[in-house]
Amino acid sequence: PARKSKTSKDSSSELAVCHMLLAELEAHRCAWPFLTPVNHKAVPGYKKVIKRPMDFSTIKEKLTSNHYLNLETFIADINLVFDNCKKFNEDQSEIGKAGYNMKRFFNKRWTELLQ
Numbered sequence: 001p002a003r004k005s006k007t008s009k010d011s012s013s014e015l016a017v018c019h020m021l022l023a024e025l026e027a028h029r030c031a032w033p034f035l036t037p038v039n040h041k042a043v044p045g046y047k048k049v050i051k052r053p054m055d056f057s058t059i060k061e062k063l064t065s066n067h068y069l070n071l072e073t074f075i076a077d078i079n080l081v082f083d084n085c086k087k088f089n090e091d092q093s094e095i096g097k098a099g100y101n102m103k104r105f106f107n108k109r110w111t112e113l114l115q
């Protein structure tokens with residue numbers, strides 16, 4: 001039978017998965033460039049180049065204040081962190097390599113947990 005709209009159970013278990021995934025990202029040894037918003041006063045060009053800054057602490061704030069309506073919007077913000085990183089940093093820079101490692105880790109974990 002066709003599924004009705006999402007039950008509250010589905011969204012609360014999805015929310016639990018988002019909290020778990022975010023905790024794992026924050027604990028990763030390559031997370032340090034992404035734990036707090038980039039200080040655009042200290043990083044020349046960042047404010048001009050990156051139109052939608054995002055970082056793990058901002059995502060956590062949005063998650064705990066029920067800003068995310070569904071899993072997709074949460075995953076979109078996580079991917080924004082990595083897309084911004086790829087745009088602003090050389091691939092072989094320390095931060096560029098950290099972003100690549102974190103993206104691979106994230107993709108592996110959420111597919112394990114949700115598919």
Ligand SMILES: Cn1cc(C(=O)NCCCNC(=O)c2ccc(F)cc2)ccc1=O
Nearest residue numbers: 032033034035036038043084085088089095
């Ligand atoms: C994602 N991104 C980050 C930076 C950047 O310079 N980010 C701050 C690095 C310094 N921050 C730390 O070292 C740190 C922060 C929190 C913590 F808990 C432990 C260490 C520059 C360009 C860019 O695209």
